[in-house]
Amino acid sequence: MYKNLSRGYLLLLLLSPLNVKSEEFILILKDHLFYPSEIYVPANKKLKLLIENQDSTPEEFDSFDLNREKVLYPARQSVIYIGPLSPGRYEFFGEFSPNTARGVVIATEVTNADN
Amino acid sequence: MRFISVILLGVLLNLVNTHAYADGIVVDKVYHPYVLPFERELEWRIVSHQTGSGNILAQRIGLGSAINDTMSLEGYIIGERDDNGDFGLAGYEVELRWQLVEQGRLWADWGALFELEKHHNSDVYEATTGFLWEKEFGKSSLTMNAFLVYEWGGDIKNEWESEYRAQYRYRYRSEFQPALELFVGEDFFGVGPGFIGLHRFNGQRQLKWEVGFITEISQSEKNHSFRLALEFEF
Numbered sequence: 001m002y003k004n005l006s007r008g009y010l011l012l013l014l015l016s017p018l019n020v021k022s023e024e025f026i027l028i029l030k031d032h033l034f035y036p037s038e039i040y041v042p043a044n045k046k047l048k049l050l051i052e053n054q055d056s057t058p059e060e061f062d063s064f065d066l067n068r069e070k071v072l073y074p075a076r077q078s079v080i081y082i083g084p085l086s087p088g089r090y091e092f093f094g095e096f097s098p099n100t101a102r103g104v105v106i107a108t109e110v111t112n113a114d115n
Numbered sequence: 116m117r118f119i120s121v122i123l124l125g126v127l128l129n130l131v132n133t134h135a136y137a138d139g140i141v142v143d144k145v146y147h148p149y150v151l152p153f154e155r156e157l158e159w160r161i162v163s164h165q166t167g168s169g170n171i172l173a174q175r176i177g178l179g180s181a182i183n184d185t186m187s188l189e190g191y192i193i194g195e196r197d198d199n200g201d202f203g204l205a206g207y208e209v210e211l212r213w214q215l216v217e218q219g220r221l222w223a224d225w226g227a228l229f230e231l232e233k234h235h236n237s238d239v240y241e242a243t244t245g246f247l248w249e250k251e252f253g254k255s256s257l258t259m260n261a262f263l264v265y266e267w268g269g270d271i272k273n274e275w276e277s278e279y280r281a282q283y284r285y286r287y288r289s290e291f292q293p294a295l296e297l298f299v300g301e302d303f304f305g306v307g308p309g310f311i312g313l314h315r316f317n318g319q320r321q322l323k324w325e326v327g328f329i330t331e332i333s334q335s336e337k338n339h340s341f342r343l344a345l346e347f348e349f
Contacts, residue, residue, distance in 0.1 A: 046219075058153070060319060064289045067251060068218065071152045071184075081219030086253060095319055 022048040022081065029072060030054040032097035043087040043107040049080040059101060063092035066105065083107075140164050140173055141300030142329045142340040145282040146260050148226025148247035150214040153319065154181040158189070160344045167337045172196040173205070185214040193232075208232040212247070223250040228262070238269035245278075258282045276301065282309070289313045296327050304333040305340065320349045 023042070027049055028035040041047050053059055053072040061070045061080060072078045072094075082090075085107040094101030140162055158177040163170060172195065179189025189210045196202035208230055215225040226247035233240055245262030260280040267273040277300075284294035292311040299305075309327030316322070323346040331338035 060151075060153075064286070064313075067256070067286060069149075069151055070218075079217065081217060083219075095315075 022046045022083075024048045024050055027051040027103070028054060029059055029094070029101065032059070032094065032100045034092075034094070034101055034103040037103040038106060039103070040106050040108060041083070041085070042110045044084045044109075046081065047083045047085075049082060049105075050077055051080065052077045057096070059097065060095040061092060062095045063090060063105075065090035066092060068092075140171065140340065141278060141298045141303045142305060142327065142342050143280070143298075144325065144342075144344050145258050145280045145296060146212065146226070146228055146247045147258055148214055148224050148249050149218060150181055150185055150187045150212055150226075152181050152184050154187060154348060155179070156189070156346050156348045158191075158344065158346045161342070163341045165337065165339045165341075170196075172202070175208075177208075177210075179210070187212045204235045206232050206234045219251070223248060228260070234268075234270075237271075239266065239271045240268050241266050254286045256284055256286065258284075284311055289315075294327070296329060298329055302334070303331055303338075305329040305331045305338070307340075309342075320347070322347050 023045060025039050025041060025047060027039065029051060032055060039049075051061060051070075051072055053074050053076060056074050058074055059072040061068065061072055061078070063069075066082050066085075068080055068082060070078055070080050082105070085105070087107050087109050090105040090107065092103050092105065142162055142164070144160060156177075156179050158175075158179065160175045160177075162173045164173070173193065174195070175191045175193045177189045177191040179187055181187045189212070191208040191210065192204070193206040193208060194202060195205040211229040213227045213229075215227060218224050228243070228245050228247055230243040231240070232243075241264060243262050243264045245260060247258070247260055249256055249258045258281065260278075262278045262280075264276040264278060265274070266276065279297075279299040281297040282294050283296075284292045286292050290312045294309040294311055295306070296309050297306050307327060307329040309325065311325045312323070314322045323344075325342070325344040327340075327342045329340040329342065331340075
C-alpha cells in the first residue's frame with residue numbers, strides 16, 4: 001500500500017507542469033565580452049537565457065552559482081535554463097576568456113505596483 | 116517528453132524494488148546526467164573495502180572524451196588487490212554516458228549510462244545499463260542512479276542484477292561541497308558522508324575530486340568503504 005502510494009506520488013510529481021513557458025533574457029557575447037554584463041531577472045521563476053555568440057570562436061559559459069556549464073558555439077544562439085533563483089547575485093564567466101567574459105545575473109523579488 | 120519521463124521513472128522504481136542485486140563492490144561513483152562538448156578527461160578511482168575478513172582495494176584509470184553534444188565515451192583499465200594482498204589487472208571496461216535532456220529544462224534532468232566490462236583472464240562479461248537522474252533544490256542537488264546489470268560467460272552463472280546509488284550534495288563552494296551518499300546492491304545497504312570539490316586551471320582544464328566514507332548498515336559485521344575519485348578535465 002505504502003509502496004503504491006509513493007509510486008503514485010512520484011508519478012504525480014512527474015506529471016506536474018514540465019514545460020512551463022519560461023521568461024526569456026537575451027545575452028550577446030562579442031569580442032569576448034557579455035552584453036549586458038548585468039541581467040536583472042525575477043526571483044523564484046524558471047528562466048531562459050538566450051546567448052548569442054557573435055565571436056568566431058567557441059566559448060564555454062560557466063557558473064558555479066547557477067550550477068551551469070554550456071558550450072557556446074560561434075555564430076549560434078544557445079539556450080540555458082536557470083532558476084527558480086532565490087534573490088541574490090549569481091556570477092558567470094567564459095572559461096576561455098575568464099578575464100573579460102564575465103557577468104552577473106541579479107535575481108530580485110517582483111513587487112506588485114498596485115500594492 | 117512527459118510520457119518518456121513517466122516510463123523512465125517506472126523502470127527506475129522497479130529497479131530499486133527488485134530483489135536481485137549486483138555482486139562485487141557496490142560503492143563507486145554516482146554519475147551525473149550531463150555531458151559537455153569538447154570534454155576530455157583522465158580519471159583515477161580507488162575504493163578500499165574493509166570487512167572483518169580483510170581488505171579489497173580496487174582501482175581504475177580511465178580516459179574519456181565527448182563524442183558529440185550529448186554523449187561521452189570512456190575506457191577504463193581496472194586493477195584489484197584481493198584479501199591475499201595480490202594486486203593485478205582485473206578487467207577492462209568501456210562506458211557511454213548520454214545526456215537525455217537539457218539541464219534545467221524539465222522538472223528534473225535525465226541521462227543514461229551503458230557499460231561493457233570484460234574480466235581479465237576469465238570468461239566473464241558484464242553489461243550495465245541504467246538511468247542517471249538529478250534534481251536541483253536551490254543550492255542542493257539530489258542525484259540518483261539505477262542500474263540493471265547482466266553477467267554472463269563460461270566462468271560465471273548468467274544472471275540479472277541491479278544497483279542503486281544516490282547522492283545529496285550542498286553546493287557550498289566549488290572546492291568543498293559536502294554530500295551524503297547511499298549505495299544499494301547485493302546484500303549491501305550502505306550510507307555515509309562525502310565531499311566533492313573542483314579546482315579550475317586555465318581554460319577548460321579543471322581537477323574534480325570526490326571522497327566518500329560508506330558504512331554498510333543492514334548487517335552487524337564490519338563493512339566500511341572509502342572511495343576517492345580524481346578527474347582531470349582538459
